Structure formats: C-alpha cells, structure tokens
Amino acid sequence: MQTVSEHEVIVVGAGPGGATTATALAQQGHDVLLIDRQSFPRDKTCGDAISLGCIQIMNNLGMGDKVRDAVARGEFYRLDGMRLVGPSGHVLEADFKRGANGEESYVASRIYYDAVIQQQAVDSGAHFLHAEVKAPIIENGYVVGVMAQANGETKAYRSRIVVGADGVTSSIMRALRPEAEQHEDKHRAVALRAYIKGLDLFAHQVEFFLYDDILPGYAWIFPISEDTANIGLGMRLDRFRDLKKNLKKMLQEFLEMPAIKERAKNGTELRDVAIWQLSFGSQKNMQYAFDGALLVGDAAGFINPITGGGIHNSLISGILAADTITGALGSGDVSRERLKIYEQRCHDEMWSGMRRSYFYQRILLNYPGLIDGLIKYLGRNSGVAQAFISKL
Ligand SMILES: Cc1cc2nc3c(=O)[nH]c(=O)nc-3n(C[C@H](O)[C@H](O)[C@H](O)COP(=O)(O)OP(=O)(O)OC[C@H]3O[C@@H](n4cnc5c(N)ncnc54)[C@H](O)[C@@H]3O)c2cc1C
The missing domain is CATH 3.50.50.60 (FAD/NAD(P)-binding domain)
Structure with a gap:
C-alpha cells in the first residue's frame, strides 16, 4: 500500500x-x-x-x-448559575463563580x-x-x-x-x-439531545431534573439563547436495558410533566433530535x-x-x-x-x-429520598451545587 x-x-x-x-x-x-x-x-x-x-x-x-x-x-x-430540581420538585440553586481572570x-x-x-x-x-x-x-x-x-x-x-x-x-x-x-454497561450511558423553542426559559441558568424514572441519570434544559434551549435526558445503560426504556418516549413524558408543560403554553418546536452514547471514567x-x-x-x-x-x-x-x-x-x-x-x-x-x-x-440510584431531602435542606448557593457544576 x-x-x-x-x-x-x-x-x-x-x-x-x-x-x-x-x-x-x-x-x-x-x-x-x-x-x-x-x-x-x-x-x-x-x-x-x-x-x-x-x-x-x-x-x-x-x-x-x-x-x-x-x-x-x-x-x-x-x-450565571444552575437549578437542580429534585424528585419532589424542591429546587437547589447556585450561582457560578468566575475564574481568576474573569473566565465564565x-x-x-x-x-x-x-x-x-x-x-x-x-x-x-x-x-x-x-x-x-x-x-x-x-x-x-x-x-x-x-x-x-x-x-x-x-x-x-x-x-x-x-x-x-x-x-x-x-x-x-x-x-x-x-x-x-x-x-x-454500568459504566456507560445513552442520552438524547434536541433543541427546543417555545419553552419559558430561565435566562443564563442551566436546569437539571432528577426524578424516579430516570435516576441515576437526569433530564436537562440548557439555554443556548433567550428563546432556544438544548434539552435532553440520559440514563445509565444497564438500567436503560433492564427497564426497556425508549428515550424519545421519555422526552415526550418529560415535556408532559405539569411543571414543564405549564412553561410551554403556546406549544413547542423540537429540532435535531439525536441519540448518542457515553463511556464513564x-x-x-x-x-x-x-x-x-x-x-x-x-x-x-x-x-x-x-x-x-x-x-x-x-x-x-x-x-x-x-x-x-x-x-x-x-x-x-x-x-x-x-x-x-x-x-x-x-x-x-x-x-x-x-x-x-x-x-x-450509586446514592442517587439507591436512595432517591435522601437526595430529595438534601436538595430541600441545601436550598441556595451551597458548595454541593458548585461542586456538581464544576464536574461538568
Ligand atoms: C447527549 C450527550 C450530552 C452531553 N452533554 C455534555 C455537556 O453538556 N458537557 C460536556 O462537557 N460533555 C457532554 N457530553 C460528553 C461530550 O460530548 C464528550 O465528552 C466530548 O464530545 C468528547 O470529546 P472528544 O473530542 O473526545 O470526542 P468527540 O467530540 O466525539 O469527537 C470525536 C471526533 O472524531 C471524529 N471521528 C470519529 N471516528 C472517526 C474516524 N474513524 N475517522 C476520523 N474521524 C473520526 C468525529 O467525527 C469527531 O469529530 C455529552 C454527551 C452526550 C452523548
């Protein structure tokens, strides 16, 4: 050759x-x-x-x-910050720090x-x-x-x-x-991502949603502008296979949740729906x-x-x-x-x-109730929330 x-x-x-x-x-x-x-x-x-x-x-x-x-x-x-919404709807909020040289x-x-x-x-x-x-x-x-x-x-x-x-x-x-x-499989995940218009967004805030059907994964809404967000959800692969889940159906179910639906009064427009895999370290x-x-x-x-x-x-x-x-x-x-x-x-x-x-x-998977309590207790601007986003 x-x-x-x-x-x-x-x-x-x-x-x-x-x-x-x-x-x-x-x-x-x-x-x-x-x-x-x-x-x-x-x-x-x-x-x-x-x-x-x-x-x-x-x-x-x-x-x-x-x-x-x-x-x-x-x-x-x-x-500027994040919102972490727990299984019972309690919200943990945190502001993001800037870097030493003003990085964001x-x-x-x-x-x-x-x-x-x-x-x-x-x-x-x-x-x-x-x-x-x-x-x-x-x-x-x-x-x-x-x-x-x-x-x-x-x-x-x-x-x-x-x-x-x-x-x-x-x-x-x-x-x-x-x-x-x-x-x-327990060190892998599958996730779906789409872009959505028509949803009321929290400007400059990323949102993570933890709920029973998805743990230890989560759903997210990450705004890319004032009117459009990256929306998606991901699950650990072994759980995904065991529960025989379908990510597109799960996204529809997420959008039907009352707290999300009330933010989409005039309907939503989804584009670029795609699924891909993740391998954990x-x-x-x-x-x-x-x-x-x-x-x-x-x-x-x-x-x-x-x-x-x-x-x-x-x-x-x-x-x-x-x-x-x-x-x-x-x-x-x-x-x-x-x-x-x-x-x-x-x-x-x-x-x-x-x-x-x-x-x-593993705590998220085995003790979801504990997470709910923690989110309620920690409330706003805790070090835990800062640590979560710093791991992204
Ligand atoms: C749904 C989803 C959501 C995620 N969200 C986040 C997030 O919000 N933040 C975050 O930090 N990470 C996120 N990740 C993880 C993140 O996408 C990856 O960790 C990151 O892209 C890894 O970068 P990489 O350069 O290693 O690989 P990639 O970004 O995958 O780049 C690999 C490149 O290799 C090229 N390539 C592949 N095969 C060949 C070949 N045979 N010949 C030549 N070229 C080839 C591809 O075209 C591609 O350009 C997410 C992942 C998924 C699936």
Whole structure:
C-alpha cells in the first residue's frame, strides 16, 4: 500500500480532545496531521455545557480572542448559575463563580464550539485532513500510522505516534484495547439531545431534573439563547436495558410533566433530535497507552459518571497526551513502557473525581429520598451545587 505522507504525530478525531492535542503539539513545534471524517463546522450530539475549566485551558492555548468573538456573535451563551430540581420538585440553586481572570461558563452548540478549537489547531500549524480512519497500521506490535479513506480511496498515512481521539466509538481504541477491557454497561450511558423553542426559559441558568424514572441519570434544559434551549435526558445503560426504556418516549413524558408543560403554553418546536452514547471514567484499570499510540477524551472513556460531562476531561487529557508525546519523541522511545506515564498523569488528574462521582451516582440510584431531602435542606448557593457544576 502506497504511503501518502509521513508525520511525527497523527491525531485521529478533531473534536475537543483531538483538536486540543493537535494544538498543543503544533505549538510545541511538532509536525501533526489531524484527521476527521467530518469537515468543520459540524454538529456533535451533546448538552453543550462548557465549564469554566474548558475556557481556562482554551485561553492558555491562545484562544481568548476566538472565545470573545464567539460570545460577541451570540454563539457562546453565558451561564450565571444552575437549578437542580429534585424528585419532589424542591429546587437547589447556585450561582457560578468566575475564574481568576474573569473566565465564565457557557452553553455553546458544538457546531460552534468545536470549530473554534479545530481552527486553533490549524492556525497553530497542524495539517487537517478530511478522511475516515479505518484502522491503525501495526508493525512489530507498534502503531506506525493509520489507513484512512478519502474520496473512495483508502491510503496509508505514517507517523511515529498515533493519538486516538475519535470519540466513544473509536476505531483506534477498538483495534488496540483488549476485548476484556471494554466498558461494562454500568459504566456507560445513552442520552438524547434536541433543541427546543417555545419553552419559558430561565435566562443564563442551566436546569437539571432528577426524578424516579430516570435516576441515576437526569433530564436537562440548557439555554443556548433567550428563546432556544438544548434539552435532553440520559440514563445509565444497564438500567436503560433492564427497564426497556425508549428515550424519545421519555422526552415526550418529560415535556408532559405539569411543571414543564405549564412553561410551554403556546406549544413547542423540537429540532435535531439525536441519540448518542457515553463511556464513564469510573471503570478501573483501563489502558490508554500502547506501543506507538495514546487514547484521549471519549476514546479513552473520560466522561464524568454523574454529570455526563466529558469536554473538560477531553481537553485535560489532550494537554497531558501532548506533553507525554513531546517527552517520548525527544527520548526516541515511543514504547508503551515510555508512554505509560500518561496513564499515571490521567489517573492523578481525574481518578479521585471519577470515583467520588460514581459513589454519588450509586446514592442517587439507591436512595432517591435522601437526595430529595438534601436538595430541600441545601436550598441556595451551597458548595454541593458548585461542586456538581464544576464536574461538568
Ligand atoms: C447527549 C450527550 C450530552 C452531553 N452533554 C455534555 C455537556 O453538556 N458537557 C460536556 O462537557 N460533555 C457532554 N457530553 C460528553 C461530550 O460530548 C464528550 O465528552 C466530548 O464530545 C468528547 O470529546 P472528544 O473530542 O473526545 O470526542 P468527540 O467530540 O466525539 O469527537 C470525536 C471526533 O472524531 C471524529 N471521528 C470519529 N471516528 C472517526 C474516524 N474513524 N475517522 C476520523 N474521524 C473520526 C468525529 O467525527 C469527531 O469529530 C455529552 C454527551 C452526550 C452523548
């Protein structure tokens, strides 16, 4: 098979995780090929909540102006706080803090958000290729590139390291991670997202709804503007299968709940209904480093098991991957032994939060009454509410 090009690093997937990895690597002077099967801008099924931590990382990578421009164009909608509605209708409210440099949280449709980071990767010097990666190329046990299809032709692209940042259904992850290490259903979820018009919204507030039929998941209403919101719901996969649920039907039932229905007096308009999967970072002993390859973001499975948030962890893992790769290329050693430090760094950065969230998730599942009481007791501006949103 003819080789089209050779690079130091190939990053597969230009979502938040891959584009961050490519940006950081290009800024460190590496020759990077960033491949995505979609051209940008493109949609990604998501709740679109972008935490303060994401904006801080983006600013560190030089995206401050791009974020300000997106806010000015109305593509990033500022968040001031949250409302958490419990099973009996009690509400816990919290204001969001700003970052030390004035950074804020947003709801930003992924069609806009992802385009900002993908563009930053290109502006930083990464080469972008619109192609679908079919499989890693493996020689003597090492990943040495990928086979990718563009315009009906499959060709070889070679590199010293490949980063799999191609999301939850990652072709790189499936080829490299042993079958026994795939995510179990209790560490996975399914979720539906749509955009809704016609509902009375709480301006600049995200809303989470916990109720018996959905626990330990939740439904959400996240405004993207004064009149439109991202609406959706998600469930843990084992519960979803056991209860034989249907997400579209569950959304209709949510919209029929009296507290929601009274906010839609003139009817609602739904668009872009889509369903996608999530893999939580709460499963132990998962492998993210291989001979010649690393996994980043959803491809590794870094979603928080209580909030379903994964963008911040994708960015964090992208930065850690880039630093690990720079060290490995410098030493001339891209073996798993050398790259394994990435697993340790991800563990140090994310594992305690993942386990704590998994513990809260089990409380939500087994003691919903306790949650009701807590929400009633905590009321407004508690540290718990702040902690919840900081995990997004
Ligand atoms: C319904 C839902 C709601 C969510 N809500 C939130 C939220 O509000 N906030 C939050 O922080 N997180 C949320 N998440 C999680 C969040 O969407 C992910 O954690 C995040 O998108 C992970 O980023 P990523 O870059 O790792 O992967 P992705 O964003 O999935 O990007 C992967 C990229 O790889 C490309 N790709 C895939 N396969 C190939 C291939 N074979 N060849 C080439 N390219 C390929 C895709 O086109 C895509 O661009 C939600 C998830 C779901 C499903």
